[in-house]
Amino acid sequence: MIWIVLGLIVWAAGLALNVRLSKRKGSRWAALAVPVIFGLTLIFVWEAVVRGFGISPVLLPAPSAVALRFAQSGGVLWEDFVQTVLKGALSGYILGCGAALVMAVVVDRFDFLRRGLLPVGNFVAALPVIGIAPILVMWFGFDWQSKAAVVVVMVFFPVLVNAVEGLGDTSAMQRDLMRTYAASYWTSLWKLRLPAALPFIFNGLKIASTLALIGAIVAEFFGSPIRGMGFRISTSVGLLQLDLVWAEIVVAALAGSAFYGGVALIERAATFWHPSQRGQ
Numbered sequence: 001m002i003w004i005v006l007g008l009i010v011w012a013a014g015l016a017l018n019v020r021l022s023k024r025k026g027s028r029w030a031a032l033a034v035p036v037i038f039g040l041t042l043i044f045v046w047e048a049v050v051r052g053f054g055i056s057p058v059l060l061p062a063p064s065a066v067a068l069r070f071a072q073s074g075g076v077l078w079e080d081f082v083q084t085v086l087k088g089a090l091s092g093y094i095l096g097c098g099a100a101l102v103m104a105v106v107v108d109r110f111d112f113l114r115r116g117l118l119p120v121g122n123f124v125a126a127l128p129v130i131g132i133a134p135i136l137v138m139w140f141g142f143d144w145q146s147k148a149a150v151v152v153v154m155v156f157f158p159v160l161v162n163a164v165e166g167l168g169d170t171s172a173m174q175r176d177l178m179r180t181y182a183a184s185y186w187t188s189l190w191k192l193r194l195p196a197a198l199p200f201i202f203n204g205l206k207i208a209s210t211l212a213l214i215g216a217i218v219a220e221f222f223g224s225p226i227r228g229m230g231f232r233i234s235t236s237v238g239l240l241q242l243d244l245v246w247a248e249i250v251v252a253a254l255a256g257s258a259f260y261g262g263v264a265l266i267e268r269a270a271t272f273w274h275p276s277q278r279g280q
Helices: 002-022 028-053 063-072 074-109 111-125 129-140 144-167 172-180 185-222 229-238 242-270
Strands: none
Touching: 002 028, 028 063, 063 074, 063 242, 074 111, 074 144, 074 185, 074 229, 074 242, 111 144, 129 144, 129 185, 144 185, 185 229, 185 242, 229 242
């Protein structure tokens, strides 16, 4: 019972502190402290609930047990991180996004492709990953190449649609002005349309950064060598090693957050002139 009381006390204290910090407008430290305090409070309450109600670790392990497993399985977690994130997700992300940006320029150049390819892209983007992953695993094998192929399919069309939309975002007056300067298509693309499309492109890249990790992990459920986050999660659930499952989830969450944050930082540097970046 003491754990439940402690959990309630910590929750109330954390809530009161966050309310007080949130009133400090313009304080950078307060803005950073609020989510940190909320996260630590949530973890302590999780620990208190598990210990106070005696919940079985098979159903929900305590954060302390997850942290212990995380420390003990560093080598395994690193190997899974390299296999899933660096080899599968990152390689597929680079290939898929790069191909999408090149195709966006081609689609923008030839209007018949816009009318023919984009509807197909919307259809493919709507396909569930559990439908295409087994097929691509059979085509490309059980190693990381098939996971990268799944990621390519998942990220290609969101980036393509956003990039094409961004390239067409300039006004007729702006395009007419470039023509009065006798600018070629490629000059107009480089000097006017591509900079104007950057907010749209980065929006697609941020969406793709989350899809890439999800696609790589899910694809490993349908066939993988004896390493990888998806493989480890599926096998550990069968062995009732839920603390290792949660340790893999922590690694995936940290990797996904770092991935998204990296793209957002690049966006801020590249589109500092855009209204969406002002005041940040």
